[in-house]
Amino acid sequence: MGTGAAGRGERGSAPEVGAGVLLRGPFTGRALRQQGYLVASFLGAFAVLLFVCVTITAGSVLLLVAVGLPLLLVAMAALRRFSRRERRRILNLTGERIPSPYRTPRPTGRPTARLLAHVSEAATWRDLVHLVVASALGAAWFAVVATTWALALGALSVPFWYRYLPHHRIPLMHLSGNEFYVSSTPGVIAFAAVGFVFMWFLGPALLELATRTQTGLGRALLGLSRPELDRREEALRSTRSQAISAAEAERRRIERDLHDGAQQRLVALAMDLGRAKSKLKSGSEEDSEAAARLVAEAHEGVKLALSELRDLARGIHPAVLTDRGLDAALSALAGRSPIPVEVDAALPGRPSPEVESAAYFVASEALANMAKHAHASRAWIDLEYRDGALRMSVGDDGVGGAEAHAGGGLAGLGDRIAPLDGILSVSSPIGGPTQIIMEIPCQIPSAS
Template identity: 45%
Template sequence: MAVDHGSPARRPLVPPVLRAPVEGRTWREFGYLMLSLPVGVVFFSYALTMFVAGVGLLITFLGVPLLAVGLAGCRGLGHVERARARALLGMDIRDPEPVRGGKPGLMGWVGGVLKSGVSWRHLVYALVHFPWAAFAFTVALAFWATAWSLFLYPLWQWVFPRYLNQPGISFTGDIDGRGFALDTPFEIGVTCAVGLVLVLATPWLVRGLTSVDRLLVAGLLGPSRMAARVTELESDRGVVVDTAAADLRRIERDLHDGAQARLVALAMDLGLAKEKLTEDPRAAARMVDEAHGEVKTALQELRDLARGIHPAVLTDRGLDAALSAVASRCTVPVRVEVDLPARPAAAIEGIAYFTVSELLQNVSKHSAARTASVDVWRSRDRLMLQVADDGRGGADASGGSGLAGLAERLDAVDGVLAVDSPVGGPTTVTAELPWRG
């Protein structure tokens, strides 16, 4: 997650409690509550009618498809409710998974609808939401109308003496009908003040009522947690496959451009040395000596490549020794502190190693830092990594940067990457991985 450290956001001049009555959000939420009653009546009437008819006809063949049609209709009305929640409540809610029939044809579709938990949740929503919609509609409309009527009373108080033959809003005090009316300047001012208090309080009441609607829509009309988890895992699997393919291409490129090219040149040099062995032994010996140097260089490249795939020190001695080796190759002094009671799962240990390795490479290449530090510790069932430097900052995990790719890799194993890097430094990158020991 990239942290924006640009110019600080300006505080609004008007406090939220005074802005709320005229904010678009308040009016949209109030409109949502006003529409909930007619929509809820339609939804409830359809769902109850189809459900009762379907259950009543279950003794015949017609009950099963009729019940399936009723549930399918509830799903269709659920699309309307989700669209209404997106438009008026600003909810980011995805459509649930579609019906999946086990067999092709009409009966397969009927079975899929009846077996789908989503369909039954839509039915429950229709039956539960209607009484709540009626309650919320009544409360919101009563408070809204009363608040604005009292607040604007000085503007329409003249209606009473002109058209109703009353000095103002009248209150009967006893059984004889004697009472009082709000007609003096003081009484009108007090009425307006009470209305102002209600006007300021009503948006928060409306917000509280719509919070219940948000829970109902998200819990009953959205995708189930299991389905959302499956979608997330499918996305993570795609990231893992892409990452593995990219790593294989990198290894192939390194072999082709590095060790393989050197070994081909070495074979050619040895062939020439063999031909010159009888004609010019000294030249042949010199060529063999050069080939020996090429062999050492090729072996070093192969060692570096193997270290990049999975270093032996990580397997043998764990993260402490492996990260110390990585830190020793960094261009700036790095303090390494690893405080782990045990070793995590091998896969998590490898991801942690390569995460720190890539972050230290960024420190060497881009940070212009004087010092850096690496801290690794366990927090409950999570492995925590933190790499910090005193460089120029400005690192950003958004877009197509290397940090963005690193964040995707961590997300594929339920990890999190957080970047705090204001311009001018310092930079702190924190990674969180599941322990899975």
Template identity: 40%
Template sequence: MTAVDAPRTGAARHGAAVRPGAWRAMAGNPLRFLISSWPWRALAYLATGPLVAAAWLAAVAVLAAAGVVLTPVVAGVVLLALVPVSAVGYAAVERRRLRWLDPRPAPTPHREPPRPGPRPWLGFRLREAATWRELGYALLSSLLAVVDLAVPFVIIVGSTVSASAPWLVDHGDQLQYGPSVTVDRPPEAWAVAVTAVLLLVAGLYAMTALAAARAALARALLVRAVEEELVEVRASRARMAGAFEAERRRIERDLHDGAQQRLTGLIMTLGLAGLDGADPALIGKGRAEARAALEELRDLVRGIHPSVLTDRGLAAAVASLAERSPVPVEVRADLPARPPESVESAAYFVVAEALANVAKHSGATRARVTLRRAGPALVLEIWDDGAGGADASRGTGLQGLADRVAVHDGSLRLSSPHGGPTIVRVEIPCAS
């Protein structure tokens, strides 16, 4: 069974982003990792982090001191308010530094203020949760700066000194490891040097892992989550679906209350004209054309949204479709509660289009439609015993069905081997 995909949004593409490069590099070939730029990137990331933190702390100290001194005037209050907001700039620098270890986009979590100007901007930033989250990260990062400096220093300096043990011993020096271990002979020095090289290799991995973990922490606290973008996209699509549904109801109401009523009145007028002695042939022709137009309008309204779907629900509407289908259709419905109206409408038109495809293209002698709830999702299955070979790329309407389902964050899957049978399976999340 293959999936028929709708076009992806930018947020969804970001959601499929690869794992951070540092982790992927460490999981690959060890020699390639050691001669690559990743250990150097990790060292640069860890070494510059404390410098950024120190600069931010100095700026915070100046703002806080000036704010306390100027507290009696308005400027002092503003300076104190800038202390937490200063973390916004710190976080912006950290998001740029993320590029050294993590190639994924790092969008800011901040929103645009509703009004321009410094005062609205400051008030808006102080009310944002992202600002205080960034302040917490800045304080935590300042505390972790000691670890960021100590780990590379111990790994690089310790390994370098130990690896040079043979040279130091040859020049009359000795190395002291703890209170009881002294290296002052060449054999011991060479053993220490070999061990130091091995420890350096392990240390480069440890240093890169620490840097990658720090980058992951920064991403978790400072970067707008992909999930948040997807939630916004889903909410936007739901609003669009709701707007389309409201517009559909308006068109249906206008057709029912306007054009259909006018045509009904025309038919009655033509009938009265016939009683007054007008040409019966012309009157009859006019009435026939008016009736045909009225039937077309009724079919159009039914195609926009059948009244049985509104009045009796999805199962009854699908049963009505099955009765009108030229191919015998069995309907199996197990729906303890009605889905939301927009989901119900989408499901109805999926079944209608699928049954139309069965009648036009499949050569089937029978079909079956199954409607059921599976947890939070509405599941539809349309089965037929036709010739199979259905392909969304050949313009059979399946891609359009997939797009309609995708509006509700659903999925459509097709199984149609040559010789049949064909199964279209649709899952649409629904809250009720």
């Protein structure tokens, strides 16, 4: 935690410009990064603006011809790519991540549908405004930075080239008909020193102003708008409520299973052992045989209680899930199901433990519900990683009619994956088949 805070302070967007920074002028690590950012931002914005203008114009003119639509899609892709790179540049410079504002990050389908998806995004138009403004401001800041360096280097080199000026002197000003100039060697050196020191101290301030202006523009236009932020905040509140509800429902289920299952068996076991102890004290042969039967029954009760506790622990987080991963845990889950279950799991690696646990819980509860209500002869689990998301489909050939009503088990599955930005859909027409589809966005290291 401390390391992250320190890194943020070192690369933050609003550091204090103290005496140490001023004395080092434009050669501090931050100043060099700022200059690189400003140059890359300006040159990138100018090149992309020129490209987008040409392709949009050509695409609009040729829209009735086959090549017009692809040209417009190329322009939209270039615009979005530049915005992504600008967000990454701001992250590298300031340490501040600007969230992607797109509802559909990668539009799919026919070219017309993809173009409409781009055009209907408010973020696309904000990207275009940012590109135009960033190009204009970037040109201004580029000129300021270049002028600062030119004046500083020019002042530093004055003693070497002032002799080539007319009359070997540097004109300063005309005042009341009099001309003021510098021509002596000490005066030229003093003039160069004053000019260089002035630019040396002014450079960091100009770089700071330019950087804050450009990054502020990016934060304002390339991130989420105020309505989108409000929607995200409301979604986070809802997700937090769903997470609390899911945790509370899980706690109640564990308490119920313990109370109705293992706890009752252990109470009965204690009573049986107590009766066996009483009979053994009497010492008679008949009581000894009765005590032996009670001990045997208690032994069976212990095995049943242990089995129920194992099943309860397996329903929370089985050991095979931790040791061997989600695909092995699903295969073990299918092997215990009373319905024949086919498992098709093809993952390039292991997702995070939270994602694995949530996916296992969805599959476990879905198979349990199918065994109770579906009257199915077979079921299946399909698991894959595609487009940056873990996607799992659990289905059966039963009678159908499953609904995700409030307070029900299927709604609870949705609450369980909601904190991970997961979505759950249920397709279960009367007569079947039933299909439960879960999708959780995640990263699998070996898949990237």
